[in-house]
Amino acid sequence: MSVSVKDVAAAASVSVGTVSNVLNRPDKVAPATVEKVHAAIAELGFVRNDAARQLRAGRSRSIGLVVLDVGNPFFAAIARGAEERAAEDGMTVLLGNSDERPDREGAYLDLFREQRVNGVLVSPTTDDLVALERLRDGGVPVILVDREVHDGSFPSIAVDDVEGGHLAASHLLAAGRRRLAFVAGPLSIRQVRDRLDGARRAVAEHPDAVLEVIEMSALTVLQGRAAGEGIVARPAAERPDAVFAANDLLAVGALQAFSLMADVRVPDDIALIGYDDIDFASATVVPLSSIRQPAHLIGYTAVDLLLRELAEPGGEHDRAVRFQPELVVRESTAR
Structure with a gap:
């Protein structure tokens, strides 16, 4: 049988509202009470139902990321940069691999919309951005990664x-x-x-x-x-x-x-x-x-731009970030 918030409240001799505050706003609760509630959680094995909480809030604490090839170390480094920046704001990154296939990209976009992610970072498989436009128009911010559009219709992080x-x-x-x-x-x-x-x-x-x-x-x-x-x-x-x-x-x-x-x-x-x-x-x-x-920096900056978009949709911040590439010469071209 699953353990509810009411069970935790009864075990800790506090109200359901106090348990909710401990889980979501612990700064509003006395340290001794926080400790007592956490002890009850540990004893009962309570697991919070994030899905229900997300439905009530209308958004999750997650960001969707769709890359062309998760097996490519370049995209792995982008994902690590994105995870690092997301973690700084207490968020997580859900990673999808399109495998350079538009149908797989579309399936991940649908999944992320159902998961009510805070936004989506995507390296598109083609120039057809209709699915991304639908996602954006439905209230989910979209950031293009390793890609830019010249009409400014999407915020983007790219290299020239x-x-x-x-x-x-x-x-x-x-x-x-x-x-x-x-x-x-x-x-x-x-x-x-x-x-x-x-x-x-x-x-x-x-x-x-x-x-x-x-x-x-x-x-x-x-x-x-x-x-x-x-x-x-x-x-x-x-x-x-x-x-x-x-x-x-x-x-x-x-x-x-x-x-x-x-x-x-x-x-x-x-x-x-x-x-x-x-x-x-x-x-x-x-x-x-x-x-x-700069793969890691691309991922980090993409999440940073998404968070700015969430805080100020269509704001005055830079919505198109372009990095410059760098030539690295090694033995394969040097006689």
């Missing part, structure tokens, strides 16, 4: 991916590389397209340079390895002399494929650069050059 792509390709070109390949994940993902746009701008500055686009089905190590194997299978004269991967997981996979071939040396034959600068980029068999994004 066009500049990041330009940085990566310019670095390869400055090293004398002229046959570049961009190993992409799905081009339906805005971040991937922006990085490609930046790379194209850099290549356009060098009339003797070319850029090949190799689109893969996902931003994973396995897809990167498949792309690398395809490059290795070509005659040496038809291979690119540099590869820019849309993220570090793709770059790690490509590096695995190159490392298995004795006649393909990184960076001598093919220079390789990734994107995100995840923790183990520096620990690969050939340490990986990358474009660094």
Whole structure:
């Protein structure tokens, strides 16, 4: 049989209102009474019904976060930053993995609405933001993470991916590389397209340079390895002399494929650069050059912006935060 607040009140010889104050506003109750109520809670094994409390309040103490790939250390770092900032305000983060699939993203958005979360942080799978608009119009604040919209319709936390792509390709070109390949994940993902746009701008500055686009089905190590194997299978004269991967997981996979071939040396034959600068980029068999994004800070700032939106909806605070990417050079591009 479940233990109720009335049972706790009877055991502690206090009113139900006093027990409620101890659970929700302990500063209003004498320390001795707080101790007595907590002793009764421990003795009876009382567990507070947060679901009922949330229904009465209209909101939970939770924030929803939907990322493209929870297995990617970049998004794991975003989640940790979000959890850290949420904890400072006594809140929790509910994590959802869309796996780059719009249907899974929609299912998590529906779940978070049912859970009456305080707000949702999301890295969208596509440019179709209708579901997010419905969520926002229904009273649930939405913050775009690792993505921005130019019309200002949603608050956002992002990195300038066009500049990041330009940085990566310019670095390869400055090293004398002229046959570049961009190993992409799905081009339906805005971040991937922006990085490609930046790379194209850099290549356009060098009339003797070319850029090949190799689109893969996902931003994973396995897809990167498949792309690398395809490059290795070509005659040496038809291979690119540099590869820019849309993220570090793709770059790690490509590096695995190159490392298995004795006649393909990184960076001598093919220079390789990734994107995100995840923790183990520096620990690969050939340490990986990358474009660094402040993942932890992105997550932390996203929750901070959400809390400001909750306190002052549509207020004067900065609703679009953009960080600048940073080039990190390691052995995979340095001869």
